[in-house]
Amino acid sequence: MGLNVAVLANLKRNAPRYDGPADAWDDLDSDVTVDALIAALQAGGHRAAFLEGNLSLVEALPRLKPDICFNICEGHWGDSRESHVPALLEMLRLPYTGSGVLTLALTLDKPMTKRVLAFHGLPTPAFQVFERADEPLDDDLRFPLFVKPSREGTGMGVSGQSIVRDERALREQLAAQLARYQQPILVERFIRGREVTVGVIGNLPPPVARRMPDDETARRVLGGLRFLPPLEVDFRAYPETEGGVYTNRMKTEWAHDFRYLCPAPLAAEQVAQLDRLTAAVFRVTGCRDVARVDFRLDADDGDRPYILEVNPLPGLYPGLSDLVLEAAAAGIDHAGLINAILDAARRRCGL
Numbered sequence: 001m002g003l004n005v006a007v008l009a010n011l012k013r014n015a016p017r018y019d020g021p022a023d024a025w026d027d028l029d030s031d032v033t034v035d036a037l038i039a040a041l042q043a044g045g046h047r048a049a050f051l052e053g054n055l056s057l058v059e060a061l062p063r064l065k066p067d068i069c070f071n072i073c074e075g076h077w078g079d080s081r082e083s084h085v086p087a088l089l090e091m092l093r094l095p096y097t098g099s100g101v102l103t104l105a106l107t108l109d110k111p112m113t114k115r116v117l118a119f120h121g122l123p124t125p126a127f128q129v130f131e132r133a134d135e136p137l138d139d140d141l142r143f144p145l146f147v148k149p150s151r152e153g154t155g156m157g158v159s160g161q162s163i164v165r166d167e168r169a170l171r172e173q174l175a176a177q178l179a180r181y182q183q184p185i186l187v188e189r190f191i192r193g194r195e196v197t198v199g200v201i202g203n204l205p206p207p208v209a210r211r212m213p214d215d216e217t218a219r220r221v222l223g224g225l226r227f228l229p230p231l232e233v234d235f236r237a238y239p240e241t242e243g244g245v246y247t248n249r250m251k252t253e254w255a256h257d258f259r260y261l262c263p264a265p266l267a268a269e270q271v272a273q274l275d276r277l278t279a280a281v282f283r284v285t286g287c288r289d290v291a292r293v294d295f296r297l298d299a300d301d302g303d304r305p306y307i308l309e310v311n312p313l314p315g316l317y318p319g320l321s322d323l324v325l326e327a328a329a330a331g332i333d334h335a336g337l338i339n340a341i342l343d344a345a346r347r348r349c350g351l
């Protein structure tokens with residue numbers, strides 16, 4: 001039976017006035033995405049209406065009385081902005097698609113997420129967080145290093161200059177990013193090599209402890225999750241100024257001409273290893289229904305995979321977003337992807 005679905009998003013055109021950096025709202029969504037979500041849900045036999053994800057929801061949702069919310073809100077303000085709308089939905093006792101409050105707050109914070117991954121022995125580049133540009137560099141970090149904001153997405157703050165090869169470049173990047181983004185800056189070991197991202201839809205069968213399983217139960221951890229074919233960013237197609245990293249420029253200005261390989265040309269064992277790591281990240285960070293995990297394969301260490309970050313709100317722009325391209329490579333069109341996410345949430349919530 002069809003559901004009454006509220007599509008909740010933060011549209012770029014509704015963004016609050018703000019005199020911060022020009023890329024401040026790069027992660028917000030467009031009408032194209034929202035219209036495609038509505039069309040997809042209708043094609044799936046549901047009713048769907050868009051509501052802007054701000055405080056107006058407190059009145060608009062009780063009026064609309066949705067059975068479930070399809071949430072892609074990135075939020076506007078604060079250290080945990082992606083978790084604000086889900087928190088509100090829980091207060092209104094409304095079910096929603098995707099990850100919950102804790103996971104969205106955690107994964108927006110890259111260093112916090114890395115601490116959780118490291119605790120579970122999952123491979124993520126060695127790192128240090130800077131609140132001042134002149135803090136001493138840890139002895140165990142060696143150049144080249146990579147500098148990026150702790151709590152942004154869509155490659156904000158990521159350019160060819162994020163790769164720093166000496167002390168002076170490091171201090172310059174730190175000063176520039178601290179001033180621009182007004183938040184702690186993450187410095188990681190630079191992983192030279194290929195870049196792949198793995199999308200996943202579904203849920204792990206309960207009970208899902210936020211810990212890594214023993215080897216004997218590893219198979220169960222994959223049950224319920226559908227892995228999409230890995231997508232590789234084709235850096236050969238981009239100018240050298242981008243430094244072989246997936247920059248803000250590539251994700252915004254040049255997004256309409258995204259160059260990628262999907263499925264990425266990888267051996268079956270490599271794909272299986274990436275799927276296992278994706279499942280582990282999904283599990284220990286408590287993801288639900290959908291996620292995308294970004295990896296770099298260390299060219300200096302036999303393509304050993306390193307987890308860069310987990311995206312529990314992956315972009316859903318039709319024909320362009322990584323997850324959408326991965327779904328297409330698996331024969332799932334945009335409407336199929338959106339309904340698969342809804343169905344995962346629906347089963348999880350017993351609707």
Ligand SMILES: Nc1ncnc2c1ncn2[C@@H]1O[C@H](COP(=O)(O)OP(=O)(O)O)[C@@H](O)[C@H]1O
Nearest residue numbers: 146152153154155156188189190191245246309
């Ligand atoms: N430690 C690293 N080594 C090499 N490249 C990196 C590293 N961290 C980030 N990058 C590059 O920067 C891009 C954006 O970083 P990521 O952590 O995925 O943030 P975002 O939320 O902006 O996607 C990555 O896709 C990758 O190309």
Ligand SMILES: [Mg+2]
Nearest residue numbers: 154294308309
């Ligand atoms: Mg990323």
